[in-house]
Amino acid sequence: MSFQHIEGWLTEDEGLRLESHASQCRELIVEIGSYRGRSSLYIAKGIEGSTFNPIFYSIDPHAGIGVNGHNFDADDLAACYHNFAAHPEFGQHIRKLVMRSDQAAPLCENRSIDMLFVDGDHSYEGVTDDLCRYLPRMKQGGCVILHDWYLDSVRTATYQFDCLVYGDQVDNMKVCGVNHGQS
Numbered sequence: 001m002s003f004q005h006i007e008g009w010l011t012e013d014e015g016l017r018l019e020s021h022a023s024q025c026r027e028l029i030v031e032i033g034s035y036r037g038r039s040s041l042y043i044a045k046g047i048e049g050s051t052f053n054p055i056f057y058s059i060d061p062h063a064g065i066g067v068n069g070h071n072f073d074a075d076d077l078a079a080c081y082h083n084f085a086a087h088p089e090f091g092q093h094i095r096k097l098v099m100r101s102d103q104a105a106p107l108c109e110n111r112s113i114d115m116l117f118v119d120g121d122h123s124y125e126g127v128t129d130d131l132c133r134y135l136p137r138m139k140q141g142g143c144v145i146l147h148d149w150y151l152d153s154v155r156t157a158t159y160q161f162d163c164l165v166y167g168d169q170v171d172n173m174k175v176c177g178v179n180h181g182q183s
């Protein structure tokens, strides 16, 4: 099943990669930036198709934050709930957190996140802040996936973090592993 009918920018190949990674997660998946739920549903489909039952936090304040010239607002929240309800077998796996990523970070324990999908505030400061807050909460060997990798702001912010191991790219999405080192 494809979710390309839901408004958004994620390609089908990117969605399938999210689904595949989500299907291998055991404890906690975090998505920063859900918009109308396209990427959330691919991730939830991965959970539904797996034998594990990780918690999945989908974080977005839906509060008029502008990203790349597009304004996001409360209509997106209503659309999100509508889209999740239209696919209850997948929607049941999504815990929607209507708040900013900095507010949600304390809900995640250190070294507990298997997979982090970053698709929120794409500014250099925004991506830096998200990675500062969430990387310590990633499991060793976990997976960080960054959308809009074509943006200088996203890439430059990401390169600051030594614990990221760069993997392949699917369309506009960069897949990285997490290596915290020996400590």
Ligand SMILES: C[S@@+](CC[C@H](N)C(=O)[O-])C[C@H]1O[C@@H](n2cnc3c(N)ncnc32)[C@H](O)[C@@H]1O
Pocket (backbone or CB within 6 Å): 007, 008, 009, 010, 032, 033, 034, 035, 036, 037, 038, 039, 040, 059, 060, 061, 062, 063, 064, 065, 067, 072, 073, 076, 099, 100, 101, 102, 119, 120, 121
């Ligand atoms: C590019 S859209 C996300 C697209 C979505 N992943 C999809 O596949 O359709 C960016 C979203 O990030 C949200 N956002 C912006 N800043 C945020 C923040 N600090 N924390 C969480 N979400 C944020 C915006 O409200 C917007 O809905």
